[in-house]
Amino acid sequence: MKIPRSEQETIVIYDVEVGKWHIDTTYPPHIRKYLPAMGKIDEKTQDRLAGWISDEFSGSFMTRRRKTLTDEQRQRVREQLRKRQEQ
Structure with a gap:
């Protein structure tokens, strides 16, 4: 079952007690x-x-809309x- 675009979301939570990030996403x-x-x-x-990010993950959770x-x-x-290529 495909989730409508208007209902797709990503939730990222840092659990201090566990010391890890938890992700729950429906955004493909x-x-x-x-x-x-x-x-x-x-x-x-x-x-x-949905789950916990591994300790080896060194990426970023920064997301932003692409500039148009x-x-x-x-x-x-x-x-x-x-100009840069010519130099």
């Missing part, structure tokens, strides 16, 4: 991102991943990249 990109980092998995289905650039901004970025 986060399921793919964090699955390799999981230690003890409480629940894993196609639509949900205007055509003018894209052109400026292209010009800057060309």
Whole structure:
């Protein structure tokens, strides 16, 4: 069963007593991102991943929406990249 996009979420909690991060997510990109980092998995289905991050995980939990650039901004970025490549 596919979860509607409006109901997809990721909850990340740090448990001080355990000293580990717990993740519960129904957002497919986060399921793919964090699955390799999981230690003890409480629940894993196609639509949900819940469990504890392993001690070996050295990644980041920072997530942000991708910037949407205007055509003018894209052109400026292209010009800057060309200038760097020429140097």
